[in-house]
Amino acid sequence: MPLHHYRPPPNHGGITSTQQQQVTHQPPAMDVLSQSRRQLADYTNSLHRDGFLDDQFSQLQQLQDESSPDFVMEVVSLFFEDCQKLVTNMARALSELQAVDFKQVDSSVHQLKGSSSSVGAARIKNLCVAFKTCCDSQNRDGCMRCLQEVNRECVLLKNKLQTLFRLEQQIISAGGSIPM
Amino acid sequence: MAQQGGSSSSGGGGSLNVSPMKPLASLKVLVVDDEPMMRTIHKAQLVRAGINDVEVAANGKDAVDLHVNGATFDLILMDLHMPIMDGCQATKELRAMGVKSSIVGVTSSGGAEKTAFLASGLDDCVSKPFVLQQIAHYLKVPRSPTNPPKYHNP
Numbered sequence: 001m002p003l004h005h006y007r008p009p010p011n012h013g014g015i016t017s018t019q020q021q022q023v024t025h026q027p028p029a030m031d032v033l034s035q036s037r038r039q040l041a042d043y044t045n046s047l048h049r050d051g052f053l054d055d056q057f058s059q060l061q062q063l064q065d066e067s068s069p070d071f072v073m074e075v076v077s078l079f080f081e082d083c084q085k086l087v088t089n090m091a092r093a094l095s096e097l098q099a100v101d102f103k104q105v106d107s108s109v110h111q112l113k114g115s116s117s118s119v120g121a122a123r124i125k126n127l128c129v130a131f132k133t134c135c136d137s138q139n140r141d142g143c144m145r146c147l148q149e150v151n152r153e154c155v156l157l158k159n160k161l162q163t164l165f166r167l168e169q170q171i172i173s174a175g176g177s178i179p180m
Numbered sequence: 181m182a183q184q185g186g187s188s189s190s191g192g193g194g195s196l197n198v199s200p201m202k203p204l205a206s207l208k209v210l211v212v213d214d215e216p217m218m219r220t221i222h223k224a225q226l227v228r229a230g231i232n233d234v235e236v237a238a239n240g241k242d243a244v245d246l247h248v249n250g251a252t253f254d255l256i257l258m259d260l261h262m263p264i265m266d267g268c269q270a271t272k273e274l275r276a277m278g279v280k281s282s283i284v285g286v287t288s289s290g291g292a293e294k295t296a297f298l299a300s301g302l303d304d305c306v307s308k309p310f311v312l313q314q315i316a317h318y319l320k321v322p323r324s325p326t327n328p329p330k331y332h333n334p
Contacts, residue, residue, distance in 0.1 A: 056309060063224040071224060078217035111215075111261070114288045118221055118309040 033176045040167040040178075052160055057120025064178075076161055079119045083154045086112045090147050094140065105143060106135040112150070124153050202254065204230040204319060210251075211236045212243040212270065213259040213286070218308070222257060222286075225312050229319070239263055240270025247274060253281045255318050259308075260287040260297050268300045275301035282318040286310055 047053045064071040086108045093104045113128035115121075127150050134142035168178050209231055211222045219236045226234045235251070237243040239262040256274070260267040271283055285297050285305035298305050306314040 059309075059311075060221070063221075063228055065228075068224065071220075075217055075220055078215075078220060082215060082217055107261075110288070114308050115215065115217060117288065118218060 033171065033174045036167065036171045036174055037176065040164070040171060043164060043167055047160055047164065051123050051126075052121070052157055054120045054122040054125075056117065060120060073165055075119060079115055079121065080154065080158055082115050083112065083124075083150075086115075087147065087151055087154065090143075090150075094143055094147060100138070100140055100143075102135050102138050102143075106132060109135055121153075121157055124150060124157065127153060205232055207231050207254045207319060208233045208235070208252065210234075210243060210246065210253040210256045210281075212238075212240065212256060212262070212267065214238050214262040215259075218259065218286075221309065225310075229312055231319070240265030240267055240273075243270050244273050244277075247277060247279055255315070256281050256283045257310075257315070258283055258285050258302070260285060260289055260293070268297050271297075271300040271302055284315055284318055 044053075048057075060072050060075055068074075090105050090108045093101050093108070109128050109131045113125055113132070116124040116128065127146060131143065131146035131150065134146055171178060209226055211219055211226070211234060213219050213222065213236075219238075223234045223236060235246070235253070237246060240258075241264045243256065243258070244265065258267040258271060262270075265273075267285060267287070271285075274281075274283065282303045283301060285294075285302045286308050287294065287297060287305065288308040289297070294305055303318065304315075
């Protein structure tokens with residue numbers, strides 16, 4: 001019922017009208033939790049819809065339980081450590097003035113493709129396919145462009161996942177559990 | 181697929197020498213992968229399946245050393261590309277030592293690399309990331325000392 005139509009019941013010696021208003025205006029805790037859950041679901045769906053994540057990420061979420069409540073966060077953290085290391089290796093190899101060791105770059109790309117597949121980082125995995133083609137054709141400029149895109153996608157995905165984990169934390173702080 | 185042993189025990193007459201199937205909770209699995217993330221994921225998959233005894237090694241040499249020191253496993257999940265000693269070499273050394281555990285390669289490599297990996301003594305090879313169903317067979321096959329690995333070339 002819209003608030004301007006609301007008529008408080010006559011006060012028969014019970015709670016004051018101020019208290020009545022306070023009770024009326026305060027959203028129930030369950031509504032806050034439902035809203036947070038809906039926000040999380042919408043955000044997760046958007047990450048899948050926009051291609052940031054694929055079903056492999058959902059598989060990882062299925063592995064998280066009470067005995068390993070931070071499993072996904074732990075895996076994601078290890079993934080980004082790996083990403084950083086591989087991007088640094090590739091940047092170093094591609095910045096060689098004399099001759100680029102494309103085999104080394106390819107090896108790092110292969111590893112990144114495997115890691116990103118395993119964590120469900122779909123856009124990064126797909127970039128690795130194009131990156132490999134540039135390595136195979138020893139296209140230095142192409143490799144540099146791919147590296148820049150990989151770097152950009154890693155930063156983007158990291159931010160997106162941080163938002164996801166923050167939304168999950170909101171639910172936990174409100175006394176709820178993460179729907180899997 | 182790994183073959184079931186069909187030879188009789190010494191002194192016996194035609195009976196199968198097959199150990200009873202081990203329950204999942206009593207299986208010992210070794211995960212060999214140089215990436216901490218992959219070791220974490222594989223271990224979690226196995227624990228979720230009900231296998232509590234999961235050991236990890238960060239490269240092929242560590243996996244071989246575990247066996248030199250007397251460790252035994254029902255199943256070894258072996259990555260291919262690892263520093264110090266890769267999966268191919270580790271598998272060859274384990275088979276040369278007489279290790280009869282099921283060894284399943286886990287790799288996103290294909291073509292000649294995968295063929296060579298299989299030929300090193302694997303029972304099978306699955307793609308990374310694997311789904312548990314791909315290795316379910318190796319968790320159910322009866323344990324038998326005469327159960328030879330599929331690709332082993334003695």
